[in-house]
Amino acid sequence: MVKQAPGVRIDGLTVVYKTTAGELPAVRGVSLELRPGTITGIVGESGSGKSTLALSLLNAVQPPGRISAGSVEIDGLGNVADFTGEKLRKARGRHIGYVFQAAQNSLNPLKTVGKQLLDLGRSHEIEDLRGLVRDAKELLARMGLDGARVLDSHQHELSGGMRQRVGIMLALVLNAHVVVLDEPTTALDMITQSNILKIVREVHAERGLTTMVITHDIGVVAEVADRLAVMYGGRLVEQGPTREVLGNPQHPYTQGLIRAIPRLVGDIDEARALPGRPPTLATVPKQGCVFRERCELRMDVCDSEDPAALAHGSRIVACHAVTVKEHA
Numbered sequence: 001m002v003k004q005a006p007g008v009r010i011d012g013l014t015v016v017y018k019t020t021a022g023e024l025p026a027v028r029g030v031s032l033e034l035r036p037g038t039i040t041g042i043v044g045e046s047g048s049g050k051s052t053l054a055l056s057l058l059n060a061v062q063p064p065g066r067i068s069a070g071s072v073e074i075d076g077l078g079n080v081a082d083f084t085g086e087k088l089r090k091a092r093g094r095h096i097g098y099v100f101q102a103a104q105n106s107l108n109p110l111k112t113v114g115k116q117l118l119d120l121g122r123s124h125e126i127e128d129l130r131g132l133v134r135d136a137k138e139l140l141a142r143m144g145l146d147g148a149r150v151l152d153s154h155q156h157e158l159s160g161g162m163r164q165r166v167g168i169m170l171a172l173v174l175n176a177h178v179v180v181l182d183e184p185t186t187a188l189d190m191i192t193q194s195n196i197l198k199i200v201r202e203v204h205a206e207r208g209l210t211t212m213v214i215t216h217d218i219g220v221v222a223e224v225a226d227r228l229a230v231m232y233g234g235r236l237v238e239q240g241p242t243r244e245v246l247g248n249p250q251h252p253y254t255q256g257l258i259r260a261i262p263r264l265v266g267d268i269d270e271a272r273a274l275p276g277r278p279p280t281l282a283t284v285p286k287q288g289c290v291f292r293e294r295c296e297l298r299m300d301v302c303d304s305e306d307p308a309a310l311a312h313g314s315r316i317v318a319c320h321a322v323t324v325k326e327h328a
């Protein structure tokens with residue numbers, strides 16, 4: 001049995017996608033620890049590699065993608081990056097619960113939610129299916145839905161926001177202790193979103209989970225995450241306790257992301273969009289810092305050397321300028 005709140009250690013993870021220009025990394029050399037019992041938020045603009053990182057936690061990157069280096073060690077389970085076949089299928093759902101970005105559309109249109117719940121339970125050899133249904137109804141009720149009615153419904157009878165909550169229920173109902181939520185609340189209005197995040201936090205604490213929440217919306221992680229990791233161009237550029245990262249961002253990209261959010265800076269007039277666009281797989285620099293094209297602090301070394309992720313107090317930051325400032 002997996003013990004409560006396992007730790008997860010992602011080490012040197014690189015995930016590549018095969019393109020016409022060869023295999024290009026969407027995630028490169030990422031090392032990140034999900035501490036037992038914490039919620040870690042992963043933020044970054046579209047294309048920064050967040051979903052690819054989430055899929056790697058379940059070893060679910062599909063061709064033309066593959067994990068080309070690194071490991072994902074989960075306490076009590078082992079290195080998921082090495083799992084295949086039945087071992088992998090069993091780990092997913094039972095030990096690692098997940099909602100993927102497309103959760104709103106991932107239900108089977110031909111079966112009721114209840115039937116899919118039972119299929120899920122049977123495929124994971126759950127003996128107490130009544131208990132499973134009870135737990136599902138309770139989770140749905142907590143998220144403001146009529147559980148019995150939702151379980152009797154087909155996908156087309158549910159709104160986007162309802163489907164999203166069904167996705168969260170399915171991620172939690174098997175009692176997995178590692179949970180990965182990729183954009184769990186994008187289809188919800190602000191108030192529902194806030195309520196759902198509160199429930200995610202409560203369930204997380206009650207059940208002793210280790211949770212990863214992926215979002216492009218810093219407001220979402222500010223509400224829910226204990227720790228924050230910021231991705232850009234497939235690299236992790238900054239990580240640390242959420243309050244510290246948001247209150248005193250070190251990496252120029254994190255600073256730019258935070259400046260761009262009216263809700264956090266308080267006044268919409270002060271919010272400034274980060275100039276330029278994030279790189280794609282084809283345009284991400286092959287050497288030097290991935291962020292340098294948009295960086296106010298760019299130095300010569302940034303063109304040639306990829307900055308190492310270094311500890312700065314409670315923070316890990318990959319930026320030459322931050323390292324130079326620290327040693328000045």
Ligand SMILES: Nc1ncnc2c1ncn2[C@@H]1O[C@H](COP(=O)(O)OP(=O)(O)OP(=O)(O)O)[C@@H](O)[C@H]1O
Pocket residue numbers: 017018019026044045046047048049050051052053063064065101216279280281
């Ligand atoms: N199947 C695929 N084949 C080729 N490239 C892919 C594939 N899936 C993702 N990519 C590329 O990998 C990079 C990272 O994508 P990923 O979806 O992980 O980023 P993301 O930060 O989650 O973005 P979003 O928030 O838009 O989902 C992007 O440049 C994307 O175009």
